[in-house]
Amino acid sequence: MLPEHAPFTPDQRRNLDSLLSGLTPGQRFWLAGFLSADSAAPAAAPAAASLPLTVLYGTESGNAEELAAQTVKSAKKRGFKAVMKNMSEISPDALTKVENLVVIVSTWGEGDPPESAVSFYNDFMSGARELSKLRFSVCALGDTSYEQFCKIGKDVDARLEELGASRIAPRQDCDVDFEEPYNTWVDAALSGFGPATATAAPASAGFAPVVGTEFGKKNPFPSELLDKVVLNGEGSAKETWHYELSLEGSGLSYEPGDALAVIALNAPDMVEGVLKAAKLKGSEEVTLKGGSPKILADVLREDLEITTISKAVLKKLNEVVSSDKLSALLADDAKDELRDYLWGRWLADALADFAPQGLAADALVSILRKLPPRLYSIASSPLAHPDEVHLTVASVRYEAHDSLKKGVASTYLADLVNQGDNVLVYTHTNKNFRLPASDDTPIIMVGPGTGVAPFRAFVEHRGETGAKGKSWLIFGDQRYTYDFLYQLEWQDHLKSGALTRLDVAFSRDQPEKVYVQDRMIEQAKELYTWLEEGAYFYVCGDASRMAHDVNEALITVIETQGGKSREEAEAYVDALKKAKRYQRDVY
Incomplete structure (x- = not known):
């Protein structure tokens, strides 16, 4: 209802209240924009027009950069003089000259x-x-x-306050489904800095759903699966698939280094496992926030993350069941016990352990978060495969705690999608993983297992452009006979000159395990020569161990071949990163 001090007569207030109460949120939004645009007084922007605003971001996959750009756009609509800065392009000392600052920063993995x-x-x-x-x-x-959920944002927020800065709006911690909390935060933050101009649109306007045939994150494209092939030979311990998907008619584009987001569905047996543990039939009706009533089984299959659990999920579960056993596990002094419990357990396991009596349908969905899309490095060049996008995906399957566990998206593609079926997808830009601007620049690519995916795209692309720069791939997997992914293609690229050099490391073909970092050390002299010639160094694959080991090997190569101390070698690597000559796509 309109407040009594609103500048309307009692009759006008009653009429407006009656009208507004019957409008949908979308109709209210349209009306606000119409009235704002129809304003007869294009007055000069108020105080905010003179306010400078720095939007500082730190990003790994591109989401923080996307939100930073949206924040700048919203701020400019309000009359701010807004500029956008990447943390890689600014010194902390520069903040001493900044008056108004918003920071959008992601946390990578376990608190990095x-x-x-x-x-x-x-x-x-x-x-x-x-x-x-x-x-x-x-x-x-x-x-x-x-x-370590949102650790970096929390650290930066606390440090700013510690250094004497004034917080004008509370920090917002966002999970993978970040649009709604971001919209709330950015509106509060910009309002805290200064008043909006008379013509400013709501800050959340940039996230209005896309309609029509414009495809993207808010409107994924139904892509036809053109082909799927298992890349491992019979007898391999792995199950790696090559997928080819159509982008024809989508309007979607990508560059080598980008990713494809796959909107997956939970497997029927996983849904059944959760329903059984919760003692529910699946025919119950539930309503998610902002949605319409829907059958529980469909919600669990299509909308919610029902496999992996986290401390946040267990906390919400405990709010429902009030378990002494679970409370003890969530205690501050039980971090090691909690970490051990979470390993290899899924939602059905937690329900069996802490809610043996079952849960009501509404209670079940209340503890779960939205099923996030899965991002996969694109394994094709748009020049080599027009209107197509290719993926290299390892199916995740393992036994833990007396039950089969499997990756949501990887086994969705492998088990539930057949040639001719549609998969909802959109492309995701990764500006931090790009080929050099010059085709003459040498490149070194280290990619074990499915980490080879973007390098297939790199080599294809350079082959199509006729690049003269040297290219070197260091690939690793378990066995030469079974696990040499894209072997024939690499041989063809070597013949054509698109690939200059190929070194391989198959860890289980000899008693002593050999990995990609071992090949780097063996070829240290040549590798350092390439770096001194200006080569870009790329790594893709496992973040937990491989990426660290490769980084250590790179430092060792620079130490031994460059005659440098450890500190000097580390400074050399930092310089490579700052020059964007050392790029990683790790997960």
Whole structure:
């Protein structure tokens, strides 16, 4: 209802209340924009027009950068002089000259800063600066499946306050489904800095659903699966698939280094396992926030994350069941016990352990988060495969705690999607993993297992453009006979010159295991020569061990071949990163 002090007569207030109460949120939004655009007084922007605003972001997969761009757009509509800065392009000392700041930063894995933000973060968290004139607000991006949820955003927020800056809007911690909390935060933050102009649209306008035939994150494209082939030979311990999907008519585009988001469905047996553990039939009707009533089994299959659990999910479960056993596991002094419990257990396991009496349907859906899309590195060049996008995906299957566990998207593609079926997808830009601007620049690519995917795209693309720069692939897997992914293609690329050199490491073909980092050490002299010639160094694959081991090997190569100390070698690597000559796509 309109407040009594609103500038309307009692009759006008009653009429407006009657009208507004019958409008949908979308109709209210349209009406607000119409009235704003129809304003007869294009007055000069108020105080906010003179306010500078710095939008600082740190990103790994591109989401923080996307939101930073949206924030700048919204701020400019309100009359701010907004500029956007990547943490990789600014020194923390520059903040001493900033008056108004919003920070949008993601947390990578178990509490690490994004690759491009490491130097800024380390310097900012350790150096003392006077920031008492700075006003700020922070939006933290993270994933509640990790223990250190939104750690980097929390650290930056606390450090800004510690250095004397004034928080003008509370920090917003966002899970993988970040649009709604972001919209709430950005509106509060921009309002906190200053008044909006008379013609400003709501800050959330940039996330209005896409309609018609414009495909993207809000309107995924139903892509036809053109082909699927198992890449491993019979007898392999692995199950790696090559998928070819159509983009014809989608309007979607991509570059080598980008990713494809797959909107997967939970497997029927996984849904049945949850229903059985919760003692529900699946025919119950539930309503998700902002949605319409829907059958529970369909919600569990299509909308919610029902496999992996996290501390956040267990906390919500405990709010429902009030389990002493679960409370003890969630205690601050039981971190090791919680970590051990979470490994290899899924939602059905937790329900059996802590809710043996079952759950009501509404209670079940209340503890779960939205099923997030899965991002896969694109394994094709758009020049080599027009209107297509290819993926290299390892199916995740394992036994744990007396039951079969499997990856949601990887087994959805392998088990539930056949040639001719449609898969909902959209392309995801990754500006932090790009071929050099010049085709003459040498490239070194390290990609074991499915980490080879983007390098298939790189080599294809360079072959199509006739690039003269040298290219070197270091590939690894378990066995030469079974696991040499794309072997014939690499041989063809070597013959054509699109690939200059190929080194392989098959870990289980000899008593002593050999990995890609071992090949780097063996070829240290040649590798260092390429780096000194200006080569770009790329790594794709497992973040938990491989990426660390490759980084250590790279430092060792620079130490031994460059005659440098450990500190000097690390500085050399940092310089490569700052020059964007060392790029990683790790997961």
